[in-house]
Amino acid sequence: MDFSSLEFIEKIFSSEIAKFKSGPIKIFDKDSEKYKVEYFNELNKLQSDSVGFLKSIIDYFYTSRNLTLVVTLDNCDKREKESQLLMFEVANWLKNEFSCNVILPIRDTTFEIYQDQPPLDTVIKDLVFRIDPPQLQRVLKKRLKYIAQKSRSFQSDFTYQTYKGMSVKVSRDEVYSYLNSIVNSIFNNQYYKTIVIGLTGKNIRRGIEIILDFCKSGYLKEDEILKMRMYNDNYEIPNHRLSLILLKGNRNYYSDSNSKIRNLFNAYEEEVIPDPFARIGILLWLKENFKISGQSNVRGFHNTGILLNELVVLGHNRNNLLRELEELLKSDCITSEGSLTLINEGDYVSISSAGFSHLSLLKNISYLSTVCEDILFKQNQTARLIADNIVGRGNFLSNSKLVALDNAKTTIDYLIKYHEENFSLKLNIHDHVLSPTLETLMDIKMYLERKTESDSEYSFLRNANLDFKKGDMVLATVSGIKDYGVFVEFDGYVGFINRESYFGFKDYIDDNLDVGETIVVKVIKFDNNHKKFSVVIEDV
Numbered sequence: 001m002d003f004s005s006l007e008f009i010e011k012i013f014s015s016e017i018a019k020f021k022s023g024p025i026k027i028f029d030k031d032s033e034k035y036k037v038e039y040f041n042e043l044n045k046l047q048s049d050s051v052g053f054l055k056s057i058i059d060y061f062y063t064s065r066n067l068t069l070v071v072t073l074d075n076c077d078k079r080e081k082e083s084q085l086l087m088f089e090v091a092n093w094l095k096n097e098f099s100c101n102v103i104l105p106i107r108d109t110t111f112e113i114y115q116d117q118p119p120l121d122t123v124i125k126d127l128v129f130r131i132d133p134p135q136l137q138r139v140l141k142k143r144l145k146y147i148a149q150k151s152r153s154f155q156s157d158f159t160y161q162t163y164k165g166m167s168v169k170v171s172r173d174e175v176y177s178y179l180n181s182i183v184n185s186i187f188n189n190q191y192y193k194t195i196v197i198g199l200t201g202k203n204i205r206r207g208i209e210i211i212l213d214f215c216k217s218g219y220l221k222e223d224e225i226l227k228m229r230m231y232n233d234n235y236e237i238p239n240h241r242l243s244l245i246l247l248k249g250n251r252n253y254y255s256d257s258n259s260k261i262r263n264l265f266n267a268y269e270e271e272v273i274p275d276p277f278a279r280i281g282i283l284l285w286l287k288e289n290f291k292i293s294g295q296s297n298v299r300g301f302h303n304t305g306i307l308l309n310e311l312v313v314l315g316h317n318r319n320n321l322l323r324e325l326e327e328l329l330k331s332d333c334i335t336s337e338g339s340l341t342l343i344n345e346g347d348y349v350s351i352s353s354a355g356f357s358h359l360s361l362l363k364n365i366s367y368l369s370t371v372c373e374d375i376l377f378k379q380n381q382t383a384r385l386i387a388d389n390i391v392g393r394g395n396f397l398s399n400s401k402l403v404a405l406d407n408a409k410t411t412i413d414y415l416i417k418y419h420e421e422n423f424s425l426k427l428n429i430h431d432h433v434l435s436p437t438l439e440t441l442m443d444i445k446m447y448l449e450r451k452t453e454s455d456s457e458y459s460f461l462r463n464a465n466l467d468f469k470k471g472d473m474v475l476a477t478v479s480g481i482k483d484y485g486v487f488v489e490f491d492g493y494v495g496f497i498n499r500e501s502y503f504g505f506k507d508y509i510d511d512n513l514d515v516g517e518t519i520v521v522k523v524i525k526f527d528n529n530h531k532k533f534s535v536v537i538e539d540v
Contacts, residue, residue: 003057006043012056013046051097058098069100077105080339081347084110089119105131109337112298113348136200136207140183143208148176174229181228182214185237192242198357199260201332210246210260217245240401243366254373262331263371264358265415271320273422274376276415277437278324279333281311283359284436286334286351296337300350304343314435315423325349333358362440363447365401368408375411382414395465397528402458409448416441464493464526468533472523476535478515486513488521488535495521495535 002008010017020042028035047053062069071094076087084106091102108130114120151173159169187193200207214220219241228235237245247261248254256263264283267274285307286300294302304325312318325343328334333355338347361367373390377383385394386407392398396406419438434442452458468474476488476495486497486509513519521535 004047009043009047012053012060013043016046016056017042055098058100063099069098070103071100072103072105074105077107077110078340080342081110081114081337085114085119088123092119092122107337109298109301109335109348109350113296113301113337133202133204136197136204137183137187139204139208140211144176144180144183147179148173151175177232178225178228179215181231181235182220182237183211185235185242186211186214188236189239189242192239192246195246195357195361198353198360199332201353203332206260206332213249213260214245216250217248218250219244219248240366243364243370247367247370254370256371256374260331261361261367262327262333262358263374264362265371265375265411266324266327267376268320269376271317274378275316275320275423276375277419277423278311278316278321279328280359280362280440281314281316281435281437282307282321282325282328283333283351283355284440285311286349286355287359288436290351294348296348298348301337301348302350303345304347304349305345307349308345314437328355362444365404365408365448365451368411368444369404372407372411377414378418379414382410385410395461395526395528396458402455402461405448405451405455405458406462409445409452412441412445412448416445461526461528461531464531464533467491468493468523468526470523470525473538474521474523474535476519476521478513478517478519481509481513481515488519490521493533494531495523495533496527496530497521497535497537 020039025035025038028038046056058069061067071091073087073091076084079087088104088106091104094100095102111120111128115123157169157171159167185192186196196207196210199210220237224237224241247259249259251258254263256266262279264280265276266279267276286302289302290300292302293299294306296302308318308321311321322343322345325334326341329336329339329343329349330341331354332352334349335352336343336347336349338344343349372386377386388394389396389403389407389410390398394403394406396402416438419435419441423435424438452462474490474495476490478486479489479494480487483499485499488495488497520538522538524534524536526533
């Protein structure tokens with residue numbers, strides 16, 4: 001439809017044109033030049049009045065047909081506070097000027113904080129309603145059903161190779177089982193279900209992206225996919241693999257900027273004193289004040305300036321706190337009544353469900369051992385211990401639960417020491433005030449100590465590497481003689497002398513060693529795989 005055509009203009013302005021033609025213009029002949037000029041001027045005047053033009057269009061298409069025009073000012077809730085309030089005034093103008101209903105979406109935080117102030121104080125409260133997002137799990141199930149329906153239209157099968165070289169043929173229908181196994185693995189596990197739902201919050205799109213990351217992750221190996229197929233929707237992914245996917249996605253090593261789960265101990269090297277406690281300090285402060293109505297008169301929302309003032313006293317840099325507030329805002333760990341990406345000192349902020357989820361991860365060993373891959377360590381020795389564990393040069397097997405536990409413990413011990421040296425608040429020579437951050441770190445330390453004490457394998461391997469070093473001379477008792485070597489025992493440990501270490505090994509054993517005999521051996525190394533020391537007889 002051409003809104004500028006003469007035919008259209010005459011239709012929507014039919015009543016105005018009828019009045020015009022019944023007026024003084026009747027003194028002119030319709031075919032006269034004067035009549036045409038006056039008629040043109042009248043139509044041009046009507047069309048030039050943009051408000052009148054729009055009213056006539058609404059009347060023609062809606063009011064005259066007993067219909068109501070509904071105007072939706074979409075995506076206003078995605079804008080900063082000032083734009084939302086401005087659009088409310090625009091909505092009021094539209095409602096008053098035209099015959100229509102106006103739908104204006106604004107953020108909960110904006111409405112709650114400013115509902116009693118101009119211009120929101122003029123809103124009719126009965127016309128305010130909330131739109132709560134559907135449950136993430138229900139959305140995923142409906143999408144899976146849709147995928148199942150669509151997959152039936154594809155007739156061709158496809159194949160993939162397992163890491164052992166086995167070729168597996170898959171029908172399109174089995175794709176549904178694969179996706180369903182992933183969803184069930186997450187939502188049948190109460191811990192990971194809580195984490196994923198917390199990270200999602202009200203942003204269902206974000207939740208779907210998290211699930212897609214699971215589906216595309218390289219940590220789901222071919223053997224896992226085969227198990228999903230064999231167990232027909234009943235196979236659930238192991239917890240340690242869920243953690244890897246959730247934290248690392250598709251990367252070999254964790255990266256704070258590339259993960260939906262942020263590193264709460266992030267720091268920047270360019271700072272004079274790098275601060276790995278800004279993020280955790282912000283979230284702990286907001287959590288502590290979550291049930292309190294601050295200056296905003298809305299529970300949980302507090303003035304950014306006050307938050308900054310209280311954290312600066314604890315040794316944090318103001319500008320760095322603002323930077324980390326914006327990082328937490330971008331990752332939905334906090335909510336702001338202002339911008340979606342920027343924080344000003346006058347804004348009101350609150351901790352979100354994603355923020356609570358991040359804090360709950362502080363006692364998750366997988367989280368601590370993963371984020372340490374992207375922590376700025378100022379001590380090379382600590383960084384080396386963690387790096388050696390990651391690549392298998394440490395006291396434990398690479399990628400084992402013991403490596404995770406050891407790296408988590410090493411990280412927390414380092415952070416506590418670093419906090420005490422750089423961020424502890426001392427009122428005088430006698431008083432020492434624990435900040436919420438340090439209290440949290442100490443609590444995590446106690447939790448990890450209980451874990452290490454209850455893990456006999458961890459204690460054994462760690463003590464073995466601490467008790468004896470390469471080159472140590474040890475008095476040992478021969479406990480077994482085999483064709484391939486000799487076993488000895490010392491201080492509760494087992495040592496092994498490999499026959500390949502000596503020329504004429506059998507003759508020497510036959511002539512010199514018996515079970516129960518005491519000999520002196522030299523420690524070469526501790527074998528983590530076999531949980532034994534490699535030793536040699538020093539005098540041979």
